[in-house]
Amino acid sequence: MMLTDRQLLILQVIIDDFIRSAQPVGSRSLSKKENIPFSSATIRNEMYDLEEMGLLEKTHTSSGRVPSEKGYRFYVDHLLSPQALKKKDMSQIQSIFADRILEIENVVQRSAEILSQMTNYTSIVLGPDHHENKVKSVQIIPLNLESAIAIIVTDTGHVENKRFTIPPGLNPEDIERMVKILNDKLTGTPLVELQDKMYKEVALFLKRHIANYDLMIEAFAQIMNIPVHDKLFFGGKMNMMNQPEFNDIDKLRMLMDVIDSEDYLYPLIKETSGSGIQIRIGKENNNEALKDVSLITASFPVIGGQSGSLAILGPTRMEYSRVISLLNVISMDLSKALSTFYDRDDK
Amino acid sequence: MMLTDRQLLILQVIIDDFIRSAQPVGSRSLSKKENIPFSSATIRNEMYDLEEMGLLEKTHTSSGRVPSEKGYRFYVDHLLSPQALKKKDMSQIQSIFADRILEIENVVQRSAEILSQMTNYTSIVLGPDHHENKVKSVQIIPLNLESAIAIIVTDTGHVENKRFTIPPGLNPEDIERMVKILNDKLTGTPLVELQDKMYKEVALFLKRHIANYDLMIEAFAQIMNIPVHDKLFFGGKMNMMNQPEFNDIDKLRMLMDVIDSEDYLYPLIKETSGSGIQIRIGKENNNEALKDVSLITASFPVIGGQSGSLAILGPTRMEYSRVISLLNVISMDLSKALSTFYDRDDK
DNA sequence: TGTTAGCACTCACTAATCACGAGTGCTAAA
């Protein structure tokens, strides 16, 4: 598909205009723009051709033109000039990383919030997978005779905790011994391998030292059953209400259902990891509820081969250029910020 | 205000009808009901009187009647027969408490979900204030040379953790000693008094044993700065979209803003604690965005003088009777379930 | 005296009609 320069210009202006106004753009209004020195008739002819190529559409016979999905795709692939962010935007972003926040979850959550606030779209951030994190320390804190809290701290500072029932017949000394064994055996073990190692290596060892070791193993193995899905952090879930394309409450509901369930979104965002910026436009999402939205995902690597990803969900009529710049900047900052957590400068 | 039996009957039926259909109810359709043996003309006369008393309203001159806020208030105060829950409902509720869940947050979150799912309204649950919880154990887990995780476990099994920067010049032995001191001095201290005690009692003691104790105190005091607001747990935030009164996206947005910010809702729900079921209808909420919704709150005591509360937010046209029954049942169950956590049967 | 039948009246809602205007496609002239 070869377009003349004039066609490129016209296509670009139409899409830019539509992104701003959400209104079909007509030949006459275009011809009035100062960077368009052609008459409306000429533009009409070009529009006709662009429509034949499938880049534009009409909402009805005599309406102005609207970009088609293919049009957006072309725009994104060929027309997008990586527009630099405004100073104001940059400084706002820096503010997330300015005060030294000390928890990963915090940084991630705040990134999501800023991202949605700056774009007015919905943002989704997935922190680095912590299944690969290694156990730093295991603690058991008895609460009373029947129950105790098990705590696992990873090398990234992530804390998992779970209450469990103390198997009968276990005395405080047993627990103390158990903690010692667990720390000896499990320190340095990645979370994913925890259950496995528990049953294979630790079990044997506990057998020798602890009465009722099987009950204890059982109780503990459950604790280590860490949820498979990492948590998605959302920002501006409600922002879609501000988009005219979702004035229809039923459409909004359908969209919200997909967002809230996370089932569909999670793999999409997860699989981005490591492959730069990805853009899914409208029906490319393969989901009825997402047919009028675009999903832009970016991933950010952190030290140690891990990576997280962030995404923006907005109407297909989205400020692609701005969103991409934002994602680029923020993903780099996140890389830097989170890498400090993953930097394993053990003693 | 004295109503005849017939007026009571008619008011009741009108409100019940409107709650179901969300449509103004007219005299003719009422007269057709089998438990209403009066002609439409008679009903019209009664309606006229009820309207004069301010219990009913018309949406326009020749429309059917709709309950006024005063009408709902009367209905709630005098007409509501505490209708027993259906078996199906009861068994669904039991299912929350059936599998022995071991974390407070879990129970609370699931209650909120079930509540919203069963009512199709939005539910809000506030767990018992844990500011009064007592420290059970303090742990410090060094991650590397610069940072460490501080963990505080309370007697209810609540775990707070925070990363902090290790003041320079502090060696592992210092930390170990510090943990011992903190546990000695702070065990049994309610969370609210933590900071105070830290500065007053613990500081003196640390001074004697730890180098750079002032930096350490500073770092640690920050950690103990536990958020003032307990977390609200929501269920079915989106359910309001299903209510015809919120077909208007602007109204929906206003409502969602109030819900999401939590500022307004928190004190309302918090202050319920200990005073049974409270019902706020429409403008009684004193908030423009909440003028078309009712908020029903209930509190549930747990052992040790604590209490939590749960709330349902729905349109003023709400199934009051059902919601109240549900809240009653669930608050009792929550009382029971959470009391086991607060039961301080220490060794 | 309370209840009901009858009737005129109101008003939201829907569908139909119309004028307007922003847009198109086509043709012919520049």
Add this chain to the structure above:
DNA sequence: TTTAGCACTCGTGATTAGTGAGTGCTAACA
């Protein structure tokens, strides 16, 4: 190749008319 001109399309908004569910009032009835 570009543009001016023109007939045509169609969404939008205003207006109108018909419909029906509802009311209030009056007069008759039990």
